[in-house]
Amino acid sequence: DHIIVCGFGYTGWSAAKELLAKGAEPDRIAVIDRGEERVRAALELGLIAFRGDATQEAMLQHAMIQRARAVIIATGRDDANALVLLTARHLNPTVEILVSAVEEENVKLFRQGGASAIISPSTFGGYLLAAAVGHPHFTEYVQDLLTAGGRVNLIERPVEPEEIGRTASALKPDILLRLYRRGSVIHFWDLQEGEKMETGDILLVLKSTPDATASDRAA
Amino acid sequence: DHIIVCGFGYTGWSAAKELLAKGAEPDRIAVIDRGEERVRAALELGLIAFRGDATQEAMLQHAMIQRARAVIIATGRDDANALVLLTARHLNPTVEILVSAVEEENVKLFRQGGASAIISPSTFGGYLLAAAVGHPHFTEYVQDLLTAGGRVNLIERPVEPEEIGRTASALKPDILLRLYRRGSVIHFWDLQEGEKMETGDILLVLKSTPDATASDRAA
Ligand SMILES: [Ca+2]
Numbered sequence: 199d200h201i202i203v204c205g206f207g208y209t210g211w212s213a214a215k216e217l218l219a220k221g222a223e224p225d226r227i228a229v230i231d232r233g234e235e236r237v238r239a240a241l242e243l244g245l246i247a248f249r250g251d252a253t254q255e256a257m258l259q260h261a262m263i264q265r266a267r268a269v270i271i272a273t274g275r276d277d278a279n280a281l282v283l284l285t286a287r288h289l290n291p292t293v294e295i296l297v298s299a300v301e302e303e304n305v306k307l308f309r310q311g312g313a314s315a316i317i318s319p320s321t322f323g324g325y326l327l328a329a330a331v332g333h334p335h336f337t338e339y340v341q342d343l344l345t346a347g348g349r350v351n352l353i354e355r356p357v358e359p360e361e362i363g364r365t366a367s368a369l370k371p372d373i374l375l376r377l378y379r380r381g382s383v384i385h386f387w388d389l390q391e392g393e394k395m396e397t398g399d400i401l402l403v404l405k406s407t408p409d410a411t412a413s414d415r416a417a
Numbered sequence: 418d419h420i421i422v423c424g425f426g427y428t429g430w431s432a433a434k435e436l437l438a439k440g441a442e443p444d445r446i447a448v449i450d451r452g453e454e455r456v457r458a459a460l461e462l463g464l465i466a467f468r469g470d471a472t473q474e475a476m477l478q479h480a481m482i483q484r485a486r487a488v489i490i491a492t493g494r495d496d497a498n499a500l501v502l503l504t505a506r507h508l509n510p511t512v513e514i515l516v517s518a519v520e521e522e523n524v525k526l527f528r529q530g531g532a533s534a535i536i537s538p539s540t541f542g543g544y545l546l547a548a549a550v551g552h553p554h555f556t557e558y559v560q561d562l563l564t565a566g567g568r569v570n571l572i573e574r575p576v577e578p579e580e581i582g583r584t585a586s587a588l589k590p591d592i593l594l595r596l597y598r599r600g601s602v603i604h605f606w607d608l609q610e611g612e613k614m615e616t617g618d619i620l621l622v623l624k625s626t627p628d629a630t631a632s633d634r635a636a
């Protein structure tokens with residue numbers, strides 16, 4: 199039940215730091231990188247770290263991929279990413295594999311190669327730059343939304359048993375933003391109309407962070 | 418009143434595509450890149466494009482930086498980004514400058530160099546990878562939120578005159594997520610309590626996209 203991070207450049211490092219901030223135990227994150235300095239940086243965060251090549255089966259087996267919960271691939275090169283992806287998928291047909299694509303055009307190839315999700319940081323960076331033009335608060339808000347820090351969190355979670363049959367207002371003050379149900383999507387404007395939650399629903403919720411709410415109420 | 422994009426790699430390209438998707442006129446976007454192929458790609462999108470070095474004053478003047486609304490800097494190298502930033506700020510002390518930082522540690526230096534906002538795509542990529550572990554819908558939702566496509570948009574805008582004195586419920590079905598007022602932040606849970614909007618407020622709003630809402634109502 200651990201997470202393997204292949205490649206500990208800026209993206210892998212940022213992912214690991216954020217996993218820790220979200221509550222992951224450091225010894226449940228295993229880093230594989232060819233660079234001595236990067237391995238040292240991982241060890242300094244308290245993570246498990248292996249120096250070596252994640253494209254080699256032996257290395258992924260060493261990191262116990264058979265029992266891993268997820269593999270994050272962010273080597274910084276799409277050729278290496280592809281080889282790690284195919285190796286990881288070969289060794290564990292069901293593990294969740296998330297790939298950071300350098301080039302947008304490789305997203306479809308990584309999907310074809312068995313990735314569970316693919317993120318292109320450059321593409322998202324472009325989205326953020328475009329959205330930030332004339333909007334001085336935008337990036338700060340998105341950073342708060344996506345990370346454990348700040349005052350709000352965007353959370354994906356299954357519906358809880360006590361929420362079944364209730365509407366979005368049951369979550370107040372948290373806001374139900376979207377609901378995924380049997381392959382279809384229910385949007386916030388329909389949720390406001392009183393759509394009831396059902397067994398198996400997946401919720402996207404905007405939550406206040408507990409400390410923030412507490413200090414806010416105390417103020 | 419145009420936008421200059423310095424560097425037309427994946428990030429600059431993605432930013433320009435998204436600006437177009439948000440409604441920018443192609444001839445209000447000027448690209449500067451040293452690469453012939455990238456300049457051709459920009460021209461194919463209908464953009465203005467100059468082949469050359471954005472670190473040179475003459476090139477930024479050629480792109481009429483004195484009259485630009487914003488400059489996006491995404492050369493793919495932080496040393497070049499720094500030089501473009503200082504040159505652009507020297508030529509136009511008030512233009513909005515947005516920088517894509519390769520390395521997180523240079524964010525503070527770009528701020529010091531006069532950037533209006535700095536985005537580190539690698540760092541954001543890491544946030545997204547960490548958030549996506551175990552959450553299959555997360556990245557899809559964030560992409561919808563940040564881009565003109567999809568069913569919802571995250572919008573930053575000034576309060577409108579007719580909204581002054583009214584509460585968040587005046588925006589329904591859109592959701593008022595956050596409000597910036599004279600340097601302070603008002604969160605959604607306080608907005609739900611009936612906080613009234615005031616002159617000068619900046620709103621962060623979750624909007625349904627017009628077409629999506631229309632087709633949804635028709636369904
Ligand atoms: Ca947060």
Ligand SMILES: [Ca+2]
Nearest residue numbers: 561564566569
């Ligand atoms: Ca959208």
